[in-house]
Amino acid sequence: MRDLLLLGIETTCDETAAAIVRRRADGSGTILSNVVLSQTEDHAAYGGVVPEIAARAHVEILDHVIESALRSSGVKLVELDAIAASGGPGLIGGVIVGLTTAKAIALAVRKPLVAVNHLEAHALTARLTDAVPFPFLLLLVSGGHTQLVAVTGVGEYHKLGGTMDDAIGEAFDKTAKMLGLPYPGGPQVERAALKGDASRFALPRPLVGKPTPDFSLSGLKTAVRLEALRIAPLSDQDVNDLCASFQAAVIDVLADRVRCALRKMREHGLKPNALVLAGGVGANQSVRRVLHKVAADGGTRLAVPPPELCTDNGAMIAWAGAERLALGLTDELSFAPRPRWPLDEVEGAESRG
The missing domain is CATH 3.30.420.40 (ATPase, nucleotide binding domain)
Structure with missing residues (x-):
């Protein structure tokens, strides 16, 4: 096993986020960058998240967020081992934006795609921050x-x-x-x-x-x-x-x-x-x-996890992607975004093997 570098993209609700995370061969990890732009002000007048407004905001700013995450980490796209993105569950417009962007990057730099269940990313974050076995x-x-x-x-x-x-x-x-x-x-x-x-x-x-x-x-x-x-x-x-x-x-x-x-x-x-x-x-x-x-x-x-990693962020997506990649779990570019994706329906190495 070797170190793994992943870009993580999160767009399932009203945070547009991207991060670079390194998973070491021993299973420990480091967040190299974690950029989150919240849309809270855009939705405050409505008293909740408006899906159409959220999706449009993701389209407008995701490229800049990814660029910022790469720049602050000092990592180039070609150095990555895979591209991870939330494949669901979430607001379908936002999921489509993030997943489509991840597919385009993966295709352009010829790296594997890992479609991460958003809930799985929350579940595994404590393994990054607290080394929970x-x-x-x-x-x-x-x-x-x-x-x-x-x-x-x-x-x-x-x-x-x-x-x-x-x-x-x-x-x-x-x-x-x-x-x-x-x-x-x-x-x-x-x-x-x-x-x-x-x-x-x-x-x-x-x-x-x-x-x-x-x-x-x-x-x-x-x-x-x-x-x-x-x-x-x-x-x-x-x-x-x-x-x-x-x-x-x-x-x-x-x-x-x-x-x-x-x-x-x-x-x-x-x-x-x-x-x-x-x-x-x-x-x-x-x-x-x-x-x-x-x-x-x-x-x-x-x-x-610390408060900034409890709410939606790209680091949790990158980490979950790295955990899956370490087990040889990747996804085809044909992976379809899922507005509903129960956590107990996520496939592991045994179910795929």
């Missing part, structure tokens, strides 16, 4: 996804539980919008919660104590809305208290569901080397603190 329990919590997954290898993902309705990040964003807080809502709710009384409102903890580690957030979100209507008009302190009560409920649910998933892994004969927290909600400090304790109580540790 397999197996581990992945808690993926973002605006679009909430899943608990047993990760036993590259391309080996066993879903233990997921959300029945809203993703946790989506629930944060919708709660923020309901309370008049600006987009993106997650960080706004977290900031407001710091100034609030989490015990003021008795909000539900959906599915706590249930035997399978699934989630349901719609009832909690509705409870916040009903409380807000009951005491309207809302003062700033009312908003802070609602945010604190909502966040406390989410954290209680997360802790209980993760404990359940850790038990499930052990029932299947798997001892998790870590609880890996991935996705944008992983940047929430209160969530991190509670999950540190949950992991320790469960006989393992919490591994969380």
Whole structure:
């Protein structure tokens, strides 16, 4: 095995990102550059991501982002071992832009293409930042996804539980919008919660104590809305208290569901080397603190990439591409972009072999 250099391209939502990552022969890695341009301001007026606006922005700036990533890393295209890009899941317009660009580069410089599952990239980032060995329990919590997954290898993902309705990040964003807080809502709710009384409102903890580690957030979100209507008009302190009560409920649910998933892994004969927290909600400090304790109580540790690698970025795509390339996993230029691509349908070396 030798060192591998990859370009990673990420365009599945409202971040246009590219990065250069080196994976060493011993399995360790280094980020040589990681350029992310966020479109948050473009979508703020709409209170959420507008797919057509996102796709157009990717078209306009992706070439410049890739050029910047190459320039700051000091790496030339011909020195790369492969080109990696998100093949899905995500907003199809954005996925098409990134994947088509990656195919064009791969064809031009005669390098392999690696079409990366966006969720797999989140799952494997802790192996880059924290050298987490397999197996581990992945808690993926973002605006679009909430899943608990047993990760036993590259391309080996066993879903233990997921959300029945809203993703946790989506629930944060919708709660923020309901309370008049600006987009993106997650960080706004977290900031407001710091100034609030989490015990003021008795909000539900959906599915706590249930035997399978699934989630349901719609009832909690509705409870916040009903409380807000009951005491309207809302003062700033009312908003802070609602945010604190909502966040406390989410954290209680997360802790209980993760404990359940850790038990499930052990029932299947798997001892998790870590609880890996991935996705944008992983940047929430209160969530991190509670999950540190949950992991320790469960006989393992919490591994969380730094905040800039929890949200969408090119480094996670390049790293996942390098992990796959190290196993000989590449894709044809005919690979079709996938708006839906469940993590447990990702192929590994055994399924291809």
